[in-house]
Structures are given as C-alpha cells and as structure tokens.
Amino acid sequence: MIHANDIEKGMYLRINGKVYEVLEEEMITPGNEVSFIDVKLKNIFNRGVLTRTLNPLEVLEEVYIDTIEAAYLGEDDGFRCFRSIQSGNEIRVKNSVAGSGMRFVRTGTIVIVRTCDGRAFGVDIPDFLELAVTEIRKAKDEQYCTAVLETGARTAAPSFIKEGDRIVVDTRTGAFLYRNDKENIDKKR
Numbered sequence: 001m002i003h004a005n006d007i008e009k010g011m012y013l014r015i016n017g018k019v020y021e022v023l024e025e026e027m028i029t030p031g032n033e034v035s036f037i038d039v040k041l042k043n044i045f046n047r048g049v050l051t052r053t054l055n056p057l058e059v060l061e062e063v064y065i066d067t068i069e070a071a072y073l074g075e076d077d078g079f080r081c082f083r084s085i086q087s088g089n090e091i092r093v094k095n096s097v098a099g100s101g102m103r104f105v106r107t108g109t110i111v112i113v114r115t116c117d118g119r120a121f122g123v124d125i126p127d128f129l130e131l132a133v134t135e136i137r138k139a140k141d142e143q144y145c146t147a148v149l150e151t152g153a154r155t156a157a158p159s160f161i162k163e164g165d166r167i168v169v170d171t172r173t174g175a176f177l178y179r180n181d182k183e184n185i186d187k188k189r
Helices: 100-104 182-188
Strands: 012-015 018-028 036-043 049-054 059-062 066-076 079-084 090-094 110-116 119-124 128-138 144-149 154-158 166-170 175-179
Touching: 066 090, 079 110, 090 119, 144 166, 154 166, 154 175
Parallel strands: none
Antiparallel strands: 012 018, 012 059, 018 036, 036 049, 066 079, 066 110, 079 090, 110 119, 128 144, 128 166, 144 154, 166 175
C-alpha cells in the first residue's frame, strides 16, 4: 500500500479491482487551496486510458509485475507461443497483446513476457534485431526497395540491399537501420 503522493510514472496500481500502469502523474498545488494529484492511467489488460484526481493522502494498492524471460516458439491459432527459460513452461499470448513488433522476431529469440495475476499483458522484444533478407521487391523510386525478411515481415530499405544480406531493423518502428557488413568484411580478409 502506498499514498497517492508517492505515485511515480511506471508504477502499477490496483484500483477498483483493475490493474493500471501510471502513465503520468502531477502534483497540483493551487495557491492557498488543498493540493491534489492528477494521474493518467492505462488499464494493462484492455489498454483503456483514464485520468483521475487523487487526494495526496489516499491509500492505493501497488501491484508488482512478474517478468518472465522466454524464448519465442512461433505462432499458433492467434497466439504467440513462448517457453520460459527458467521453468520450461509454455506461455501463450494473444497476438493483439504481443504487439506488432513480433513480426520481426525469429524463433528462438529471447524476450520478456510481462504478467500480472497469472495473465500475460505484454511482451518486451529487443529494440533492434538482425534479420536476413529473403526477397527484394523493387519500387518505382530507384532509391528504395521493399525487403522481405526471414520472418516474413517487410521493411523499406535502400536499393543497394540484396537478397542474402543481413540487415538491422528497429522493431519499434519497423525501420531499416543498416546492413551488417561483418560477414562481407570477414570474406575480404
């Protein structure tokens, strides 16, 4: 249990039986009047956002989130499947919960699955992944092409990228970052 004036961004709170992540918090002190705290909260399961005004002395329940290191196994009937590194148990997460960045994740990639009360509510994947280009689709603009990656995901890439290249992609945005030339450098030696 914590007082509202101890709330910080990133904390998790249980309010009226629902778990929320604190997105923003601000202490308001209007002159000679009583202070209050404005908070913006996101429901971790349905992603709904709400704002509340709290008394600084209001007591709230802080919730601790479990993080499970897991290897990605693949997709199965609308779910992403993972194997816990520690326990070996399989974890199934709905595609909508796992997030769009999963399209860049190869089988065997280590991720963090966030759970609360035994339910998964998020998957943290690496911000940058190196993937092989399996197909190039030329665009009308000669500076860029569409690179189809080993996971089936697509990204816009410079026209000098070719099939077989390994490129690094930002999984948060889907943007091409650079070609990994390490293999090419090793071949030249």
